[in-house]
Amino acid sequence: MSAALLFLRLVLVFGWTIGLHCDSDVPAAHTMYDKLSIKRNISKRELKCKEGEYAAENMCCKQCPPGSVKSADCTKDKNTTCERCTEGSFMNHYNSLDECLRCKPCDSELDLEVAEHCTVTQNTQCRCKQHYFCNSSDPCHHCNPCSKCENGAIEKECTPTTDTVCKRNVWWIYVVVVGIVIAIASLAVAAYCYKKKRKDFDLNNQMRHPVVHKPPTPEMEHLLYPDIDLSTHIPAIVEEMTLPQVKNFVRKHEIPEPAIEQTIQDHLNDSTEQKIKLFHIWYQHHGMKGAYGNLIISLRKFSMRTVADKIEKKLNVVTSSSQENGRSKVSALSDEHTV
Structure with missing residues (x-):
């Protein structure tokens, strides 16, 4: 029995000794692996390839x-x-x-046509249709109709990249000069008469503190249009606009050209969906606050007053109560700006 216990003790001591040796080798193994990893990463960072x-x-x-x-x-x-x-x-x-x-498409609604078809090594090349010219830098995004000269007096014909140059008539310069002289003379006479009448006024009867009404500021003008969620009204809004008008609107609000082209390409055969998606991009970029006022004011500024009036009339039912509150705020601001 004592021999068996002795043998068991020897086995335990031997196993414990081997365990100590194994534990001592673990840090060394980890150190070796870390060094190899660092060396591999350094070699990867220092790898410099030739051109091509x-x-x-x-x-x-x-x-x-x-x-x-x-x-x-x-x-x-x-x-x-x-x-x-x-x-x-x-x-x-x-x-x-x-x-x-x-490959990009050539948008016929922007008066573009294909100059060279897309190949595996070259994108589509677009140009303006006949009687149209490009008014933007390369690549051309949209075209304008060529100008027509009065009485057909053309100096240079319209090209895909330049507008028509008309011959100058000298006679109109004399008309303008005579008109300016007459206008200056009329103003001088009017000013003289006004000063003469002013001398006869009784200064005591004049208002000492005249009221000066300042024109509405942009802040006051925006208060006329409440903050409403336009997302549900976008189909009704773009119904009053053509696709070129929607593109022009979002471009002037700094929507990137790649985003516009991608949206058009994603819905090639559906101009209504193109208009809705483009308007959604502008609305997400702008946010709800001030979007309604910005829409109407921008359309009028971009020479689309008729479109602005139609859209405002459509949304008038939804916003009529809110507009009354906005107008009261504008009146308060006008009183504060009164001198």
Whole structure:
């Protein structure tokens, strides 16, 4: 029995000794792994590829040529796998991208037509239709009709990039000069008569503190239109606007051109949905506060007064009670600005 206990003790002591050795090796193993990881990360950061190559894992791979994109990185035994762009997409430079770029359309509602069709290596090239010219920098976003000269007196014909230049008639300059002289003379006579009458006035009967009514400030003008949620009224609003008017409106409110083009492309055959989606982008960008007033005031400022009046009339039923409160606020502000 004592021999068995002795054997058991020897086994326990031997196992404990081995455990100590194993524990002492664990930190060393971790240290070695950390050093290898640090070395691998440093080598990856210091990897510099040549022009026309890109870094993938621990090696440099050749970029895909124009007209194709990457489908798989290179390996030690195989070059980068590239696949050709499909119809309706293109890639015009060497790259390591996973997807080709989508070809842009030439919007006929903006008086654009296709100059060169999209290929796998080149995007669609657009130009203005006949009798229209582009008034924006390249690439052209919309076209204007060419100007017509009085009596057909054309100096330079309209081109896709420049407007018609008309011949100048000298006679109208004399008319303008004579008109200015007559206007100045009339003002001088009127001023003389006014000063002469002023001398005969009894200064004691004049108002010492005349009331001066200042024109409404932008802040007062915005108070005429309450803050309402336009999201439910957007279909009714854009019903009164053409697609070019909606595009012009969102452009002048600094909506990015790529967002506009993408929205048009996503709903190519549905101009109503295009108008609704574009207006939603502006509304999300602006926010509800002051959106109604900004809409009406901007439309009038952008020479779309008829559209503004129609939209205001449509929303008048919803906002009539709120407008009364807004007008009372404007009256209060006007009294504060009265001198």
